[in-house]
Amino acid sequence: MIAVLAAGEQADVLAKFKHQIPVSYNDLNKLVLNECNDQLSGLFAVVATVLGLSKSGHDSVQYLNDALIAKSLHNDSNQGHRVDFSLDMVNSKRTIDWAKMLGSLMSFSLVVDEVDYDKLAFGVMDSLADYIANWIERMDETTGIKAVTLAGSDFANEVLADRICLRVGKNFPIVTNRKLELDGSNLSAGALFLKLRRR
Template sequence: MHYLRVTTLSNIDISQCYNQLTGLFAVAATILGLSTSSTNSIQYLNDALINKALQNSGQKGHRVDYSLDMVDGKRTIEWRKKAKTLGSLMSFRLVVDESELDKLAFGIMDSLADYIANWIERIDETTGVKAVVLAGSDFANEVLTERLSLRVGKNFPITVNRQLELDGSNLSAGALYLKMRRR
């Protein structure tokens, strides 16, 4: 069983989405053993992870670590190059039995929502945030969107627009709107 996961992980092609959440979620689904063959698509793997997270009957899951890194002057979650996120996920997978995979899948989304909410609060402290727009196709993920809306919606007005892609990214955070002064 563990050999199948490793083989499947080496067979998925995330080259087109390595810097997007879809790549992270595809890898996470594979680590959890949610792939059914070595030819599963990225979309299939994302859907499998979301489906497993939706099966969690509670509001709690395992806490997966995410690290915020500075790359080319921009803050990002560098899950491919840092072992923190995938290492945390693999550690949980080794000790969690099959009956708790829904909690682990939910924890992946819930931990990310918590991390993004904290990031937004830090931006608010330094720059000021009047409202938050969750935009992009990753917010079709109802677990992530719900968890993030619960956290961010406590402090800021929030709008979700799944159809609006910002700069071609699945997820964009930190875009600022500044009112122009008239001279």
């Protein structure tokens, strides 16, 4: 991850981050994300590490996620710093440009004299919720959406789920099931349901 950042557009901000906040940089270098590729939990673990929430440099992904959520809950207002979440295409699939997002986060950590990490942690959740809401609205324009289902363990994140519901709920009915996974047999059942409905 650091090698990708160092070889791309974020090289300068990464170098400054390494020089000015070496503890967080070293913790980021030790972070192991083997079991959470392409998952929000991995992204949030990286965010927590950048914000200095790692205690040992070898913390679990779950610990780092919980630390980030706790930090965002400490924000006294419903406002936070805007963090770049831009869309990227990888192997014909839409995904978050994580390098740009981390560069944005590191920039905030470097520029602000007294960083309000509560606001920054909240801003990550709020900005992601805004990105997801805009994405859903674009999909509605092309395919039509009758309702939005928020499912899976990532939506046990109280702050993220609340911010998404606040935005998406203005335009669509929302169904939530935080325990229902969107892969495996549930995805197959959904495909069968759609096939039957279209006949």
